[in-house]
Structure formats: structure tokens, C-alpha cells
Amino acid sequence: MINQLFAILYYYRTFALWSFGINILLLITGSSNIIVALLTKLFLVILLFYLVSETDAKQKLTFFKNLGISDFKLFSILYFIDAILTITFLSIINQFI
Numbered sequence: 424m425i426n427q428l429f430a431i432l433y434y435y436r437t438f439a440l441w442s443f444g445i446n447i448l449l450l451i452t453g454s455s456n457i458i459v460a461l462l463t464k465l466f467l468v469i470l471l472f473y474l475v476s477e478t479d480a481k482q483k484l485t486f487f488k489n490l491g492i493s494d495f496k497l498f499s500i501l502y503f504i505d506a507i508l509t510i511t512f513l514s515i516i517n518q519f520i
Contacts, residue, residue: 427490431500434487438471442505446512455517460509468502 445467449460475481476494487497
């Protein structure tokens with residue numbers, strides 16, 4: 424279980440900078456509402472899931488399948504981690520705006 428979590432966090436590391444950039448973009452556009460941010464992130468995770476599933480990038484997910492992590496579980500946990508970080512980030516930033 425711990426190995427699975429570390430593997431998922433390692434995979435999330437590649438998307439963390441993009442997630443932070445999207446958070447900044449949402450702040451700049453004035454959409455710092457948490458629900459709007461979470462819906463935007465959900466749409467982007469679904470789009471990423473579709474793109475990875477339908478392209479050659481699916482081969483990179485073989486490692487996770489060997490650990491017993493399905494594609495759906497991987498992207499669900501990625502969204503959950505991203506949602507927690509987004510809520511924390513926006514809550515802290517909204518205190519100063």
C-alpha cells in the first residue's frame with residue numbers, strides 16, 4: 424500500500440507544476456472560488472485520463488498496473504491529491520486578497 428502511494432506521488436510530481444500554474448491562472452482571472460477551481464481541475468484530469476488512455480502514453484502506466492493500481496484509481500487519487508492542494512492553496516491566498 425505504501426509503495427502504491429509513493430508511486431502515485433511520484434507520478435503526480437510531473438503534474439504538480441502544471442497544477443500550481445493553473446491555480447495561479449485561476450487567481451489572475453478572478454476565479455478563485457474553490458468550486459470553480461475544483462471543477463476546472465476535474466475537467467483537466469478527465470481530459471488527461473482520456474489522452475493517456477488513447478495515446479502511446481498508456482505504455483507508461485504499465486508500471487502502475489504491475490503495482491496493482493488501475494488507471495481509474497490512479498487518476499482518481501491524483502485528483503484527490505490535487506483537490507487537497509488546491510483547496511489549501513486557495514484558502515491561504517484568499518485570506519490575503
